[in-house]
Amino acid sequence: MTAKDRASSRAAILLHPDDNVITLLVDADAEETASAGSEDQCVDVRLTEPIRFGHKIAIKPIAEGEEVIKYGMPIGTALAAIEPGAWVHVHNCRSVRYGFRQEKYGIRA
Numbered sequence: 001m002t003a004k005d006r007a008s009s010r011a012a013i014l015l016h017p018d019d020n021v022i023t024l025l026v027d028a029d030a031e032e033t034a035s036a037g038s039e040d041q042c043v044d045v046r047l048t049e050p051i052r053f054g055h056k057i058a059i060k061p062i063a064e065g066e067e068v069i070k071y072g073m074p075i076g077t078a079l080a081a082i083e084p085g086a087w088v089h090v091h092n093c094r095s096v097r098y099g100f101r102q103e104k105y106g107i108r109a
Contacts (some may be wrong), residue, residue, distance in 0.1 A: 012036035012057065014043055016072030021056040021088050023070075034085075048085040056088040068093050 010028040014036040022036040022043055028051050035044045036059075045059050056070065062082040067074035076093040086092070 010034045010047075012043075014038075014041065014059075015070060017041055018069055018072045020058060020060050020062055020069045022059055023056055024051055024053055027051075027053050045085045048083060049087055051087045058082045058084050058086050058088050060084055062088075 010032050011025040012022040012034040013025060014022050017040075022034060022045070024034060028034055028047055030047055030049050033044050033046050034051075034057055035042070037043050043059050045057060047057065051057055056068075061084060062068060062078045064078055064081050066078050068076045068078060068082075068088060074096055076095045079092050079094055082088055082092055
């Protein structure tokens with residue numbers, strides 16, 4: 001990443017080295033770069049769409065049916081393929097907790 005790119009990057013947080021998503025700490029527009037990490041690991045990803053503060057961004061390809069990992073643990077399952085830089089939310093990820101509740105109450109969503 002060049003100094004110019006770094007200056008226009010948006011802050012994000014990587015909560016665990018095994019995560020396949022980062023969380024934005026600011027609003028960001030499509031084509032901006034979100035950067036997260038520590039001295040040991042740095043992640044830079046170009047956003048494919050505008051994404052708001054507090055929302056998740058894929059940092060690597062996530063296949064349909066693959067687990068979405070945050071905090072080093074699965075938090076959901078991809079409903080469709082998710083490309084790096086894409087917004088990860090209820091439109092493309094089924095929450096582990098949501099799925100559990102659905103099964104527990106006999107509802108199939």
